[in-house]
Amino acid sequence: xxxxxxTTRRRLDFLPVIDMQWEITRTAEETDGALFEVMTRxxxxxxxxxxxxxxxxxDSFEVVEGRLDVQLDGVWRTYGPGERVAAAPGVLHxxxxxxxxxxxxxxxxxxxxxxxGLFRDLESLIRQGKLESFPPKGPRAAIYGSMLFRRxxxxxxxxxxxxxVFRVMAGIGRVLGMRLDPS
Numbered sequence: 001x002x003x004x005x006x007t008t009r010r011r012l013d014f015l016p017v018i019d020m021q022w023e024i025t026r027t028a029e030e031t032d033g034a035l036f037e038v039m040t041r042x043x044x045x046x047x048x049x050x051x052x053x054x055x056x057x058x059d060s061f062e063v064v065e066g067r068l069d070v071q072l073d074g075v076w077r078t079y080g081p082g083e084r085v086a087a088a089p090g091v092l093h094x095x096x097x098x099x100x101x102x103x104x105x106x107x108x109x110x111x112x113x114x115x116x117g118l119f120r121d122l123e124s125l126i127r128q129g130k131l132e133s134f135p136p137k138g139p140r141a142a143i144y145g146s147m148l149f150r151r152x153x154x155x156x157x158x159x160x161x162x163x164x165v166f167r168v169m170a171g172i173g174r175v176l177g178m179r180l181d182p183s
Contacts, residue, residue, distance in 0.1 A: 028112030
């Protein structure tokens with residue numbers, strides 16, 4: 001599945017990789033590509049993804065409930081209800097919930113690019129048991145992770161060395177007959 005595939009399923013669950021659930025509120029198709037938006041629930045004491053950047057998209061977080069820690073360029077800051085923070089294109093960022101309560105936030109990727117497809121494919125790999133942690137543990141999971149990043153090269157900025165590793169590992173996956181098809 002990729003971002004051009006239309007689906008009515010709007011709930012995504014990233015367990016066991018991360019205790020986070022999404023409700024898609026606006027798709028790329030619905031916004032003519034302007035943005036992809038989700039309502040996110042991040043469980044207590046949960047770290048977000050590894051610090052990452054998007055080459056040409058802004059990634060913003062608007063806290064609805066709870067306290068959210070966001071790291072921008074290595075600096076952590078805490079945000080509360082009604083506050084919004086954005087990682088500009090190219091800025092390394094991540095988030096976490098360091099509290100004992102859920103955090104609810106609106107996450108927007110602007111422009112939408114193919115983020116919806118990336119996250120749907122990620123969730124599909126998790127549901128199929130092909131990816132149980134991030135970064136992946138074990139060669140099979142690493143191959144699936146590499147195939148995912150190769151499918152969406154413009155959504156997550158990676159180094160030249162990472163791109164080379166992903167290309168090699170995705171090639172091995174193709175030779176072994178591994179696929180990213182949804183379940």
